[in-house]
Amino acid sequence: MSAPAKLPRWADLVLLPAVSLAAALLLSAGLVAVMGESPVTALRLLFAGAFGTGDAIGYTLYYATNFIFTGLAVAVAYHAGLFNIGAEGQAYIGGLGVGLVCLAGGSWPAWVVLPLAVAAGAGFGAAWAFIPAWLQARRGSHVVITTIMFNFIAAALMTYLLVNVLIKPGQQSPESREFGANAVLPAVHGLLAKLGFEVAASPLNLAFGIALAAGGLVWVLLWRTRWGYRLRVAGANPAAAVYAGINPGRITIGAMLLSGALAGGLGLNELAGSQHRILLDFPGGAGFVGIAVALMGRNHPVGICAAAVLFGALYQGGSQLSFDLPRINRDLVVVIQGLVILFCGAMENVWRGPLAALLARLRVESRESRGESQK
Amino acid sequence: MSVSPERVPALDLRGIDKRFGPVHANRAVSFAVRAGTIHGLIGENGAGKSTLMNIVYGLQSPDAGTLLVQGREVHFRHPREAIAAGIGMVHQHFMLVENFTALENLLLADGAAAGSAAGRAAAREKWDRLALDHGLDVPLDAVVGELPVGVQQRLEILKALGRKAEILVLDEPTAVLTPAEATQLFQLLGRLRAQGKTVILVTHKLREIMAVTDRVTVMRQGAVVAELDTAATSLRELAEKMVGRSVLLQVEKGPGFPREVLLEVEQLAASDDRGVPRVKGISFQVRAGEIVGIAGVAGNGQSELLETLAGIRTPTGGAIRLAGRDVAGDDPAQRRRLGLAHVPEDRLKLGVVAAFAAEDNLILGQQERPEFGRGVLLDRRAIAAGCRQAMAEYDVRPGDPRLRLGAFSGGNQQKLVMAREIGAGPQVLLVGQPTRGVDIGAIEFIHRRLVALRDAGKAVLLVSVELDEILGLADRILVMNGGEIMGELPRAEATEEKLGLLMAGVRAEAGHED
Numbered sequence: 001m002s003a004p005a006k007l008p009r010w011a012d013l014v015l016l017p018a019v020s021l022a023a024a025l026l027l028s029a030g031l032v033a034v035m036g037e038s039p040v041t042a043l044r045l046l047f048a049g050a051f052g053t054g055d056a057i058g059y060t061l062y063y064a065t066n067f068i069f070t071g072l073a074v075a076v077a078y079h080a081g082l083f084n085i086g087a088e089g090q091a092y093i094g095g096l097g098v099g100l101v102c103l104a105g106g107s108w109p110a111w112v113v114l115p116l117a118v119a120a121g122a123g124f125g126a127a128w129a130f131i132p133a134w135l136q137a138r139r140g141s142h143v144v145i146t147t148i149m150f151n152f153i154a155a156a157l158m159t160y161l162l163v164n165v166l167i168k169p170g171q172q173s174p175e176s177r178e179f180g181a182n183a184v185l186p187a188v189h190g191l192l193a194k195l196g197f198e199v200a201a202s203p204l205n206l207a208f209g210i211a212l213a214a215g216g217l218v219w220v221l222l223w224r225t226r227w228g229y230r231l232r233v234a235g236a237n238p239a240a241a242v243y244a245g246i247n248p249g250r251i252t253i254g255a256m257l258l259s260g261a262l263a264g265g266l267g268l269n270e271l272a273g274s275q276h277r278i279l280l281d282f283p284g285g286a287g288f289v290g291i292a293v294a295l296m297g298r299n300h301p302v303g304i305c306a307a308a309v310l311f312g313a314l315y316q317g318g319s320q321l322s323f324d325l326p327r328i329n330r331d332l333v334v335v336i337q338g339l340v341i342l343f344c345g346a347m348e349n350v351w352r353g354p355l356a357a358l359l360a361r362l363r364v365e366s367r368e369s370r371g372e373s374q375k
Numbered sequence: 376m377s378v379s380p381e382r383v384p385a386l387d388l389r390g391i392d393k394r395f396g397p398v399h400a401n402r403a404v405s406f407a408v409r410a411g412t413i414h415g416l417i418g419e420n421g422a423g424k425s426t427l428m429n430i431v432y433g434l435q436s437p438d439a440g441t442l443l444v445q446g447r448e449v450h451f452r453h454p455r456e457a458i459a460a461g462i463g464m465v466h467q468h469f470m471l472v473e474n475f476t477a478l479e480n481l482l483l484a485d486g487a488a489a490g491s492a493a494g495r496a497a498a499r500e501k502w503d504r505l506a507l508d509h510g511l512d513v514p515l516d517a518v519v520g521e522l523p524v525g526v527q528q529r530l531e532i533l534k535a536l537g538r539k540a541e542i543l544v545l546d547e548p549t550a551v552l553t554p555a556e557a558t559q560l561f562q563l564l565g566r567l568r569a570q571g572k573t574v575i576l577v578t579h580k581l582r583e584i585m586a587v588t589d590r591v592t593v594m595r596q597g598a599v600v601a602e603l604d605t606a607a608t609s610l611r612e613l614a615e616k617m618v619g620r621s622v623l624l625q626v627e628k629g630p631g632f633p634r635e636v637l638l639e640v641e642q643l644a645a646s647d648d649r650g651v652p653r654v655k656g657i658s659f660q661v662r663a664g665e666i667v668g669i670a671g672v673a674g675n676g677q678s679e680l681l682e683t684l685a686g687i688r689t690p691t692g693g694a695i696r697l698a699g700r701d702v703a704g705d706d707p708a709q710r711r712r713l714g715l716a717h718v719p720e721d722r723l724k725l726g727v728v729a730a731f732a733a734e735d736n737l738i739l740g741q742q743e744r745p746e747f748g749r750g751v752l753l754d755r756r757a758i759a760a761g762c763r764q765a766m767a768e769y770d771v772r773p774g775d776p777r778l779r780l781g782a783f784s785g786g787n788q789q790k791l792v793m794a795r796e797i798g799a800g801p802q803v804l805l806v807g808q809p810t811r812g813v814d815i816g817a818i819e820f821i822h823r824r825l826v827a828l829r830d831a832g833k834a835v836l837l838v839s840v841e842l843d844e845i846l847g848l849a850d851r852i853l854v855m856n857g858g859e860i861m862g863e864l865p866r867a868e869a870t871e872e873k874l875g876l877l878m879a880g881v882r883a884e885a886g887h888e889d
């Protein structure tokens with residue numbers, strides 16, 4: 001009934017996610033104990049699996065790259081008042097763009113192919129987001145519905161293309177042929193080796209840097225440009241946007257184009273950076289995890305990068321965990337990831353009220369005690 | 376003056392203190408409200424009245440101080456507890472479910488199960504009787520969203536009374552009411568007092584204080600500065616106590632010198648969101664150097680007229696010319712570029728983004744202007760500087776450009792909107808209810824700015840339901856009723872009686888119409 005409790009900024013940004021995460025991990029620990037393993041050992045293994053070695057960190061950041069791209073995609077749409085559930089499909093089609101350029105550019109130099117691949121990933125992702133955006137802006141069909149449908153259409157289209165068109169001749173599995181060496185994003189360990197640093201090999205590649213740059217770009221676009229201002233007004237108060245001479249339909253389309261372009265970045269990381277071919281289902285649900293990442297990161301690029309690393313660590317550490325502890329299988333790891341999404345994304349408001357009350361009480365008490373003895 | 380000893384005060388505030396970060400909203404506020412009286416609470420915008428009342432209602436908790444209800448110390452953590460202690464509150468923004476019927480809202484307030492038909496019938500009987508006892512006319516089966524504000528407010532009061540409220544807090548209840556509705560409200564408050572209930576009335580309208588209260592507390596910058604018996608004070612004294620200086624209750628204004636026509640409306644027609652015609656073919660002109668006032672009871676098409684002129688609503692017929700150019704097909708951005716500015720009637724809905732900082736609200740509608748950026752980029756420093764300057768000029772408190780707009784008091788939000796629209800340097804300014812919820816010091820200031828704009832040779836179209844405001848500012852007055860212009864009077868010929876007749880739909884016999 002009452003309005004949502006207001007927390008101080010620092011508590012909203014740091015304390016609340018931390019409490020949610022702790023609660024999720026606590027519940028997971030309970031599950032682990034029920035399975036007959038030691039929660040302490042499990043947590044240690046999870047952490048070590050994610051950050052313990054150079055290649056573990058590499059893998060964690062490699063996964064995080066996907067989540068940064070999709071988290072940013074969700075956040076940009078969110079600021080325009082749109083709930084883009086289609087990052088998954090946009091990433092899938094974006095990857096198609098990346099792959100087609102990489103396959104086609106067999107004889108071109110890397111400095112031509114790679115920028116073209118970046119542009120194609122963004123362009124294909126944006127194009128896939130354009131149709132739902134246009135439908136909402138001009139026809140009033142809700143993007144929540146249409147973007148979900150476009151995920152299915154993207155999956156069907158990619159399956160068709162891989163099975164019938166792109167498949168490497170004379171092969172059973174639906175995959176394209178490998179990209180040429182000129183059409184591959186350099187791996188980070190390779191780059192560092194050239195500079196004289198020896199680090200363990202991992203799929204971490206230049207796309208990570210591109211993702212961070214995209215985060216910076218999103219920040220500038222949303223908070224430092226006139227277009228970003230219009231976008232945020234349209235998202236926060238559509239009636240005021242009309243009053244201010246902002247065309248909400250144009251904003252819807254622009255925001256979704258950017259959102260889809262960002263999601264397309266995932267294809268860069270997965271295909272040009274790691275798999276070096278087009279294959280089935282490479283987004284692997286990262287588009288949906290992006291929703292949780294954006295929520296937890298408060299739709300701000302810095303928060304999204306932090307939340308993406310957390311989810312990357314859960315992926316990487318989780319797979320290590322199921323490898324090391326026989327009684328904890330892959331499914332339990334998925335459950336743990338699900339719990340984190342549930343607690344950090346959906347259930348944060350459960351803690352908000354009690355936390356605000358607690359903080360208020362602490363503040364009053366500290367003021368009272370200061371009355372007697374100056375702290 | 377001390378509280379009369381024979382009766383325990385209904386409400387006793389002792390040293391209530393509340394801070395919002397750097398803002399000291401309530402400074403050791405102490406006063407008592409006698410049982411069975413109507414107690415006025417006045418003060419400038421941001422003086423801390425709403426904060427104090429929210430504390431009394433358990434919506435916010437004080438940092439220090441105690442609250443006594445009927446002599447017993449209480450510490451509310453939630454409105455539920457305040458309600459249980461017999462306190463009811465009617466907010467300026469009603470807390471009703473708009474697509475429920477009145478009865479369903481009352482059931483919700485009771486926490487009663489609406490499921491059983493028998494329960495419903497019993498509830499209907501109970502509320503019917505209560506409404507009858509208090510002379511509150513509320514159609515229980517009407518959908519709330521379709522009721523006039525005055526009736527919605529009565530429903531809120533009924534809700535509070537049904538929860539056995541002995542103390543009723545009303546925060547700016549008349550800001551949205553028509554004069555007739557306000558009169559009804561005050562009659563009701565008088566009856567409640569006669570039944571021994573206690574009423575706390577927060578308002579900016581000193582006339583209302585003089586007319587209905589027994590005692591009045593004046594706040595300034597979070598602290599109580601005076602407590603007076605209403606019978607022993609005057610409008611002027613109250614105004615001075617509130618603002619801390621003497622106030623002009625009537626703005627000084629020389630004769631106008633109207634020049635060329637800047638805004639011309641011809642046979643304009645417009646409908647509301649449901650397609651009901653609200654503006655029915657009206658024509659008028661506003662010249663450079665004059666203020667044209669549109670008087671009328673709220674809901675007679677003034678809102679739709681303003682929105683149509685601003686380009687937010689598409690006209691269903693007629694022409695709008697801005698400095699000679701037909702703008703009927705132009706969007707709000709194009710009209711702004713032609714020198715139109717607009718202070719909307721409903722500032723929270725249209726005029727601001729409550730979640731944004733004050734500085735970001737000060738560029739709303741002006742986000743493309745060259746002084747706020749370079750190329751596609753915004754210049755944060757220029758925006759903050761512009762905001763700080765506007766805040767100083769319009770005395771917006773607190774003067775913090777980074778503060779969320781929603782955290783400003785209602786009157787200060789309005790000052791920010793005025794600052795923005797006048798600051799845009801318009802040729803034609805459309806203003807709707809410019810001083811709704813604004814304190815008298817600020818009213819004086821806003822009125823001066825409007826007159827200054829006129830004297831600088833701009834055209835001002837003023838829509839207001841406050842006759843005082845129209846009479847004080849306008850050079851020419853048009854009266855709207857049922858979507859039509861009933862008549863036009865030059866200021867010199869306008870009296871409250873003549874306007875009142877026109878507003879009621881009685882056409883002037885001596886035709887001043889073109």
Ligand SMILES: Nc1ncnc2c1ncn2[C@@H]1O[C@H](COP(=O)(O)OP(=O)(O)OP(=O)(O)O)[C@@H](O)[C@H]1O
Pocket residue numbers: 395398399400418419420421422423424425426427772773782783784785786787812814
């Ligand atoms: N949630 C909040 N966060 C920060 N500051 C606040 C908050 N609520 C109120 N304030 C500040 O506290 C002061 C008192 O505000 P309050 O709303 O009580 O004023 P008011 O007397 O009701 O004014 P008005 O007549 O304009 O409604 C103002 O300076 C306001 O900006």
Ligand SMILES: [Mg+2]
Pocket residue numbers: 424425426784785
């Ligand atoms: Mg107030």
